[in-house]
Amino acid sequence: MSTLTRRSLLVGGIVAVGAALEATGRRFGLVPPDCSGFYGPGATLTYAAHRVFGRNAQAREFPRSLISAKPFANEIAPPTDAFRRHQAANFTTWRLQVEGLVSQPRAFSLAELRAMDVRSHITEIACEEGWSYIAEWTGTPLAAVLQAVGVRPEARYIVYYSSDPDWLESIDIDEAMHAQTLVTWGMNGAELPVPFGGPLRLRVPRQLGYKNVKFLERIVVADTLKGVGNGSGQSAPNDGYAWYAGI
Numbered sequence: 001m002s003t004l005t006r007r008s009l010l011v012g013g014i015v016a017v018g019a020a021l022e023a024t025g026r027r028f029g030l031v032p033p034d035c036s037g038f039y040g041p042g043a044t045l046t047y048a049a050h051r052v053f054g055r056n057a058q059a060r061e062f063p064r065s066l067i068s069a070k071p072f073a074n075e076i077a078p079p080t081d082a083f084r085r086h087q088a089a090n091f092t093t094w095r096l097q098v099e100g101l102v103s104q105p106r107a108f109s110l111a112e113l114r115a116m117d118v119r120s121h122i123t124e125i126a127c128e129e130g131w132s133y134i135a136e137w138t139g140t141p142l143a144a145v146l147q148a149v150g151v152r153p154e155a156r157y158i159v160y161y162s163s164d165p166d167w168l169e170s171i172d173i174d175e176a177m178h179a180q181t182l183v184t185w186g187m188n189g190a191e192l193p194v195p196f197g198g199p200l201r202l203r204v205p206r207q208l209g210y211k212n213v214k215f216l217e218r219i220v221v222a223d224t225l226k227g228v229g230n231g232s233g234q235s236a237p238n239d240g241y242a243w244y245a246g247i
């Protein structure tokens with residue numbers, strides 16, 4: 001057998017094994033939506049390992065004494081006119097719209113959310129660019145919100161939008177249903193301040209900072225990310241951010 005044929009057989013074999021692995025992975029929900037491209041194999045390995053071995057892993061929680069005295073708010077886009085109007089009304093007009101693959105789409109006011117399950121955790125938020133801080137976050141578990149609208153069985157992702165028109169993100173249903181994933185309206189015992197994403201922020205403590213979208217306004221339950229944020233399910237892929245940001 002010539003070297004050339006052997007090599008092409010070998011390459012063919014690797015491609016075939018890769019394709020079989022990918023098919024199996026897809027079947028068991030182990031392939032992230034950004035599995036192709038240069039970083040694809042790495043992203044897939046991380047995602048699959050976290051989903052197989054760490055589905056219920058908890059983000060580390062800290063004692064109260066370690067809450068950062070001076071948390072640093074990342075720079076954000078200037079608020080829109082619509083945002084300013086909500087702010088002038090003390091956010092009584094703010095609604096979280098939940099729709100998509102649900103039995104009953106619904107808009108929640110802050111008062112309605114606060115009247116549901118309440119949970120707090122003291123966790124770290126870490127920006128991919130290197131800084132982080134620890135705070136106490138209080139909110140309504142996203143699982144409770146999703147339960148209230150009835151998630152359909154074919155759902156695989158939730159896509160969530162900021163009122164800041166440039167920000168959207170998505171996570172899988174596992175991450176959405178995780179007990180520490182909170183529709184957050186409180187921080188360090190007070191209302192969530194606007195620079196930190198008030199009145200509402202999705203706090204996903206098992207994921208890097210950029211998954212923690214501020215000024216949360218809309219959640220769409222979906223079975224695919226095709227067509228969402230140019231197919232990446234994110235607004236920030238151009239900055240080189242991976243879809244799965246598990247830490």
Ligand SMILES: Nc1nc2c(c(=O)[nH]1)N[C@H]1C(S)=C(S)[C@@H](COP(=O)(O)O)O[C@H]1N2
Nearest residue numbers: 072073074127162164167209210212213214
């Ligand atoms: N709406 C909105 N959400 C956002 C951002 C943003 O610019 N706009 N920045 C993200 C990034 S990159 C990080 S690291 C965290 C920063 O959170 P912090 O401001 O509380 O430090 O918020 C994330 N959520």
Ligand SMILES: [Mo]
Nearest residue numbers: 127128209210
């Ligand atoms: Mo970030």
